[in-house]
Amino acid sequence: MSKNLGELSGRKGLRDNLFEELGMAAAPTGTVVKGDIEKLAEEFKIGTANVYGTATFYDFLRPENKGKKVYVCNGSSCLTAGTQDVVKQKLGSHFQQEEIGEMCCLGRCHENSSFNMNGINYSGDAINDMEAVIKDKKVIADKYHVGNYGTQILTGAFPGVEEWYAPMKSILGRTKEDLLNELKISGLRGRGGAGFPIAFKLESCKNTVGNQKYIVCNADEGDPGAYSDRYLLEQQPHLVLLGMMIAGYIIGADMGVLYIRAEYPEAIEITQKAIDEIRAKHFLGNSIFDTDFNFDFKIIRAQGAYICGEETALLSSIEGQRPEVRVRPPYPTQQGLFNKPTVVNNVETLACIPYIINNTGAKFASIGKGRSTGTKLVSLDSFFNKPGIYEVDMGTPLSYVFNTLGGGLKSPVKAMHIGGPLGGLVPANFIEELSVDYETFSQKGFLLGHASVVCIPEEYPIMNYIQHLFHFTAHESCGKCFPCRLGSTRGYELISKSLNSDYKIDRDLFNDLINTMEIGSLCALGGGLPLPIKNALTYFDKEMNVYFE
Ligand SMILES: Cc1cc2nc3c(=O)[nH]c(=O)nc-3n(C[C@H](O)[C@H](O)[C@H](O)COP(=O)(O)O)c2cc1C
Ligand code: SF4
The missing domain is CATH 1.10.10 (Arc Repressor Mutant, subunit A)
Structure with missing residues (x-):
């Protein structure tokens, strides 16, 4: 159907x-x-x-x-920072309760107190200056640190549009196989969470016969705590655009689609301006650099659904279908957008491509550790003294990122939720044992994911955090498979009941629930939620045991 x-x-x-x-x-x-x-x-x-x-x-x-005029960020970072209730209360002086909605998440995790009004995002001190925000429509730009340790692939100074796109002339003179080979040598793996090598997908799509193919940039960055894709789209959009053009050339696509979340209005505006700018300079359109390569971009504004970050749900979304996760095969590279061969990649993955093609795959592969090559952007939240986006060589000790780049913590935290809602709940004393790469995280039973960091302060009850994760999953479940659709809601109910009464949860029943979700879910939403829950049960057993019989 x-x-x-x-x-x-x-x-x-x-x-x-x-x-x-x-x-x-x-x-x-x-x-x-x-x-x-x-x-x-x-x-x-x-x-x-x-x-x-x-x-x-x-x-x-x-x-x-209907009728919502302002939205409060209900993401994990604003939750653990404790700013949501204050923001809601202050907005209550200016809006009716029914005019106040929720959004998840605005990617302002570096300063929290985030809300969206009239399509503009606000955070930090803006809530204390509502008169100006409402009357003068004052836009208060957010500020965060951007730093690096090692090679600057994604955070360097932008040389300007002319210089940036100039190599495209010679790139288009190279064979597709040659370019693909560089990407193979680079070992570049998907930065959206799963770490799948990009060259495999491009090769599969290149080898699929089709008169229309697409490159889709997954800019749905739904993981609360992550704002590195937002950084790239707002501050380095041409890295992403050129990466998409090169990928498009390799597979034979003439159209790049950027699916950008509505919660990032500035990213949509800035990326559109960047596209318009290069179209005006004829770096887009037909016969680019007098070759037979034609390429253009289209931005699709998302409408608020975490599951649309899952690549097959994202494709259904662009098609105007209910965004339910698709069963694979067929893979998008064979049957993707409008049933045409399609490659979907994360913003950060695509942004690495120009560096690889300009500097060789071998150079990229020489950065990092083992099978985790290149650099990774890490998003640090407001619990750090220097919250921001940090680009580090893969393999950099996490303690270096937290203590030296991030300037250490403002107040004690007991755990860090790393890699989004489906990532591991890392107890603070594990930080010394981890480095920013896929392997050490999985060896220790966690997940690097998109490398977002949400801190959980000492006084924040882990059980309440787990309740939040179940609630998030129940809200965002696409409903396609029952372990996730029912399991997330039942889990939320059990936890809420035990938090709000003397009710004790049957541990066997609960284990059964999370194991069923883990094994039986079609995608990593239902299948991934059990990881942080299991981490909580293992590392915060004293706190958690109170709620179980
Ligand atoms: C529930 C769920 C949410 C996801 N959200 C995102 C997302 O916001 N951004 C993203 O790039 N990938 C997300 N992914 C992963 C995508 O399905 C896909 O693997 C990715 O876009 C591929 O690009 P990459 O190989 O460059 O990482 C999500 C996956 C799942 C299961
Ligand atoms: S696990 Fe959840 S989100 Fe994924 S397919 Fe099943 S119901 Fe949909």
Whole structure:
């Protein structure tokens, strides 16, 4: 069924896109009204039920979003920093309760107190200056540290558009095989979480026959605590764009799609400006540098759904379908966007490509440790004295990143949630044993993921944090498979009951629940949640045991 819908939606494709139309239809009121659903269903020749299914899935399209004027960040970092209640209370002096919604997460984890108003993000002290924010529509730019240790691949000074795109002329003179080989030698692995080598995907897509192919940049950075993709899109957008162009050339794609989350309005605006700038200079379009290479970009603004970061859900989302995770095979490289061969990669992965092609794969492979080559961006939250984005050679001791680059902690923390909601819950005394690479993390039973760090202070109860993770998963579950759909809700109920009454959770039942989620879930949302829960049960057993019989 979804294959047919992909085909139907693909008739208008990116030019006249159903998902974008839904976003525009919701703009005036915050939700898509019945009449618009019927109109769009008719226009795209897709069932009304299908369009309704899509419209009611997303935080910013569904009926509950109607009339919302301001959104408070409910991400993990603002939660453990304890700023959400204060922000809500202060906004309550200016807005009706029903006008205040929630967003997850705004990527302002370096200073918290984050909220979104009129499509603009605010954080830090802005909440204390609401008169100016409301009356003068004052935009208060956020500031965070950007630093590095080792090679600067992603955080160096940008040389300017002309100089940056100049090598493209000679790159287009090289064979696709030659460029692919550099990427193979580089050992570049996906930075979005799974660490899958990019060259395999590009090769598979290159070898798939198709007259239309796509490069999709996954800029849905939904992991609360992560803002490194935001940094790249806002401060280094041309690294990502050139990376997509080179990847597009290798596989034979003439279109790059950037799926950017609505929670990052500045990233959308800045990236669009960067695209317009290079289009004006004829680095985009037809016959680029007088070759037969044609390429252009399209930004798709997401509408608030964590699962759209999962690559197959993301593709369904662009197609205007309900973003349910797809069963693989077929893989996107064989049957992706609108059923066409597609490569989906993370922002940071794509941003590494120009360095590799300009400096050789061997040079990139010489940086890092073992199979973790190159550098990694790490996002540090507001518990650090110098919160920010740090680029470090893979293999850099985590303690160096925290203590030297991040300047150490402002106050004691007992654990760090690293790599997003599905990453491991790392007790503070494990930090000395870890370095920024995939291998040490997995050897110790954790996950590097996208390398975001959310601190959990001494006084914050771990059980409440686990409740938050179950709640997050229950809210974000796409509903396709029952271990995640039901398991996340049951887990949330059990934990809430034990927190709010004398109820003790049956440990066997609970173990059964998380094992079923881990083994039986279709994707890493339901399958990954048990990792931090198991870490909590192991390392914070004294705190946790109180709630179990
Ligand atoms: C629940 C879930 C959420 C995800 N969110 C993101 C995300 O926000 N950004 C991202 O790049 N990858 C995310 N991924 C991973 C993607 O499915 C995919 O592996 C990635 O985009 C591939 O790019 P990479 O190889 O460059 O990392 C997510 C996966 C799952 C299961
Ligand atoms: S694990 Fe959850 S999010 Fe993933 S496919 Fe199953 S229901 Fe959907």
